[in-house]
Amino acid sequence: MAYSRAVRPAVACALCLSLAFGAQCACAFCGFYVGNADAKLFNEASQVIIARDANRTVISMRNDFQGDLSEFALVVPVPAVLQKSQIHVGDPKIFERIDAYSAPRLAEYFDANPCELDKASRSMAANSPMAQMAAKEELRRDTALGVIVEARYTVGEYDIAILSASESNGLETWLRQSGYRIPAGASKALQPYIRQNLKFFVARVNLAAQAKTGFSYLRPLQFAFESERFMLPVRLGMINAKGPQDLVIYALSRNGRVETTNYRTAKLPANVDLPTYTRSEFAQVYKAMFETQAKREDFRVVWTEYFWNMAWCDPCAADPLSPDELRGAGVFWLEGGEPPIGATSGALPAVSPLSRQGAQPVMLTRLHLRYTPETLPEDLMFQETKDRQNFQARYVLRHPWKGDPDACTNAPRYFADVAKREEGEAQALASLTGWDVDQIRARMSIPTQPRSTWWERLWK
Amino acid sequence: MEVTRDPVSASEREARIGWSQRHPGQARARPRIPWLYRWTSDADSRSSVARNLLRGLICAEITMALMQTSPPGKRDQRIRFDSLASIATGVLLRDLSLHPLQMALAFGSGLATQAFWLRRLGLEQKGFLSAIVMCCGLSLLLRSDAMWVHPLAAATAISSKFVLRVNRKHLYNPANLGVVLAISLLPGTWVSPGQWGNDLAMAVWVLMLGTIVTTRARRLDVSWVFLGAFLGLVALRVLLLGQSWAIWWHQLGNGALLLFAFFMISDPMTIPDRRGARIVYAFVVAAGAVAWQYLLFRPNALIWSLFLLTPLVPLLDRWMPGGRFDWKHPAIG
Incomplete structure (x- = not known):
């Protein structure tokens, strides 16, 4: 959805790498x-x-x-005036x-x-x-700009306005005058939506209502x-x-x-x-x-x-x-x-509330x-x-199984298979991530392969 | 990010994973077709290699086709076949949702059906080329998670050529009919209109290939008029809405549009015989597709527009009669 990025990234998300990894089993059998x-x-x-x-x-x-929550704004084209x-x-x-x-x-x-x-x-x-979505504004100004405020609601911590516009420059001006920080060039991006007769769902934070919610987000x-x-x-x-x-x-x-x-x-x-x-x-x-x-x-x-x-x-x-x-x-x-919409009977599998x-x-x-x-x-x-x-x-x-390579007759063959498998894993990781395969091998403590000759690389 | 332990009770877990325990070593997540799964799983290097290989293949095919020394009639047939075959190879490599066996089954079933009808109606001299081309087209478009869909669609499509006839011409483009019937009636079957991506280079290649094929078959007009009309209408929309021209280029680089223009609507047996009528027809189909896509907002506009407007062909043939196309003498008509 249109997150008007300069309006302020409504969806900015801090890079969070603090992923907790623990050896926890979620599904017993399947690994x-x-x-x-x-x-x-x-x-x-x-x-x-x-x-x-x-x-x-x-x-x-x-x-x-x-x-700053007062800077938050969201502008989304919607197909109709929403109640x-x-x-x-x-x-x-x-x-x-x-x-x-x-x-x-x-x-x-x-x-x-x-x-x-x-x-x-x-x-x-x-x-x-x-x-x-705006603030309270004069009706005559809106009309002069070709912007009609179809509806205004306060839902939760948001002040929402549903706008229809006949002209993109007017809409851009309206948004600016209403206190939304609109980037240069916005009218050009808004125009195709106006001409398709779409309405605009515009939301911003009602700070008083937001404080009442008690949420910090x-x-x-x-x-x-x-x-x-x-x-x-x-x-x-x-x-x-x-x-x-x-x-x-x-x-x-x-x-x-x-x-x-x-x-x-x-x-x-x-x-x-x-x-x-x-x-x-x-x-x-x-x-x-x-x-x-x-x-x-x-x-x-x-x-x-x-x-x-x-x-x-x-x-x-x-x-x-x-x-x-x-x-x-x-x-x-x-x-x-x-x-089911437009469907005849019997198309849906019965779901009991209990059968999660x-x-x-x-x-x-x-x-x-x-x-x-x-x-x-x-x-x-x-x-x-x-x-x-x-x-x-x-x-x-x-x-791999950690045991003695000479434990039984199967063991040497098993370890040979493991070596082959680990080499395959190193190559797969290198290919997927673009990382250097030799560094991966070093991390895995497996032997680095001698660099292949150009003809081997040609015909591999 | 937390790693959560599955909070369900042991008995619930048992019920949930019961299938896996009854079938050790096999996850239920595995698709119904095991080899389809294998084919789709090691996508890594292949998808990146696929594009280049596809370009190489098509390039080689054009060269080979141009070097053919066989008589013009046979050469046309070969080029048409070769080009589709190479595109199909590229699709198999790039679009991992199409399994080679699905394609093989489509061919097997399609050709057997053709043989059956030719024999039954005593038309042995007609040959198999159009059937091969149709099977190629069908395989390129249709996607399914089952193995029986492609052969069934191919058999139905080929049969339609012999059954649904008006004025000694088969009515529907067989690949088009097969695809429309399959996606509307069969379960687990769909068309991915975005699968071709918007690789402009590929578009140009398909464009060139298509030109070779249809020029020989003397039905170039319908392809170009269709493309012109469709892109013209898209350009008109861009102008009216004040959109960026990048949208127009995005449409121009749509492999599905070019394939449709050069390999589906150009089928000489299912378009009007007279040039004027073909041009009218191409315009109508393009307008239908634009309306489907931008007024009704539905997917697969090209295929549906052609399907819904095909009944116009016999009407146009009646109002504007012309010489019948013959695969053996493609220059006539």
């Missing part, structure tokens, strides 16, 4: 869940939740604003929950004693990769509307953006994976075995990997980090969201709520993109596909 690389890792990553079914949409925007009841202030925890649940994760396995395995089950293949703004457009107007946030920006979109749908229709959507390389030393530095590994991959595609790809039915996970980076949490995230089609692990008709797609104004000329358009194949950015650590 040990060790840690994840959540969105906090990416500085100033905007986070948006879109819950959509048919033409009904609920958008939640995280306001992780760090500066007060269509706007809601959500719980910030929902973003933490959904982020934790869908974050790229690390799982680890411990090799069994090779001597206790019979020959038939010795193949380690069984362990191989598994799955993954801003809660997410949510709004519900009906529109055929399944899109996110991101261009407004780029007016004076410097350098690449990150956006994490959590799309909640009823039937299948969500992807962009005007940009390529790709899955991140996943289910890769990594060196075991990365256990304590997975956050850095993931960050380097995402940067390398995004750069390799010239920041023109929208990356899928997670796609899963909300009912379960394997391994679980966090518990799946409960029906109440899902409703908090904007999911309006859960049981006892809305009937049952088949909830909620699919979560986590999309992450790094973009610059040049690589994202058009607002993001989405579609819900019928793809239901789960995917997760999951990385695997496999700890």
Whole structure:
């Protein structure tokens, strides 16, 4: 959503690398869940939740604003004048929950004693990769500027105005006179939205109301509307953006994976075995990997980090969201709520309030993109596909068995396999992150390979 | 960031992970098709290599096609086939959601269906080229998480050529019909319009390839008129809305648009026979696609516009009759 960046980054997010990694088991059988690389890792990553079914949409925007609250402002193009009841202030925890649940994760396995395995089950293949707004103003001034204040509400700690405008310079002037710090060139970015007859949802913090809430932070703004457009107007946030920006979109749908229709959507390389030393530095590994991959595609790809039915996970980076949490995230089609839109009877699997692990008709797609104004000329358009194949950015650590190399006849062969596997892990990490393979080998304490000859590199 | 221990009780956990325990070593997360999973999992180096390889392949194909010394009629067919084959190879390498076996099954089923109908109707001399081209097109567009979708769509599409006939011409573009039926009726099936990305270099290559193919087949007009009309309407929208021209360039660099223009709407058997009628048709399809995309805000505009407007072809043929296209004498018509 359009986070007017110069208005003030409504979504500035402190780089938080204090990821606590502990050897805690989340899912007993499918390997040990060790840690994840959540969105906090990416500085100033905007986070948006879109819950959509048919033409009904609920958008939640995280306001992780760090500066003077009087400077906070948010300008979002919306398809219609929103009623007060269509706007809601959500719980910030929902973003933490959904982020934790869908974050790229690390799982680890411990090799069994090779001597206790019979020959038939010795193949380690069984362990191989598994799955993954304003202030009060004079009416006549507004009219002169071509700006109509369609509605004003105070919702929670926010003062919200819904504007319609006939002229972009007028809107820019109106915003400025109303105390919003609008960057130069804003009118040019606002114009296409005005000409498409879109309204503007403009929010700022009501300091008195905010003080009453007792919170030191801003809660997410949510709004519900009906529109055929399944899109996110991101261009407004780029007016004076410097350098690449990150956006994490959590799309909640009823039937299948969500992807962009005007940009390529790709899955991140996943289910890769990594060196075991990365256990304590997975956050850095993931960050380097995402940067390398995004750069390799010239920041023109929208990356899928997670796609899963909300009912379960394997391994679980966090518990799946409960029906109440899902409703908090904007999911309006859960049981006892809305009937399927345009659908005939029997299309929905029955979900009892108790069957938390049952088949909830909620699919979560986590999309992450790094973009610059040049690589994202058009607002993001989405579609819900019928793809239901789960995917997760999951990385695997496999700890070798620590025993005597001469313990049994199987042992030497096992250690030879481990050496081969570790070399593969070093190369995989180097390829994913662009790090120097010899440094990785040194960290792993495995022998550095003699530099191959040019003809070997040619024909490898 | 905290690492949380799963707070569910032991029995709940048991229920949740029960599947894994019954099937040690296999995570349920694994897709229904094991080799599809394997294919999609080691994406790392391949996706970066894919683009360059694709360019190389297409480049080699153009060179080879130009060096062909076979008679003009056969050469046209070969070029059409070669170019689509090379694009398909590139897609297999780049778009990891298409499995080679899905493509193979589409071909197997499509060609068998063609053979069946040719035999039944005594049309053996007609050959298989159009079927091969259709199977290529279908595989390039359709995505599915099941193995049976591609062959079923291919068989249906080929059969439509022999069953849905008006005025001794098959009505629907088979690949178009196959894709539309599959995405509307079959589960787990979709089209990813953004999968081609906006790699301008690739767009130019496809453009060049397409020109070679359709020039030989004398149906270039429809492709160029369509492209011109579509991009013209997008340009008009950019001007009216005061948008940045980068949006227009973004559309111009859309591989899906170019592939549609040169490999789908250009199918000589499913467009009007007369040049004037083809131009009218191309304009109408382009306007339909723009309306679908920018007024209705729905995805897959090109495919739906062609599908919905195909019934215009027999009408245009009636109002403006012209010479019938023949694959063996592509210069006529």
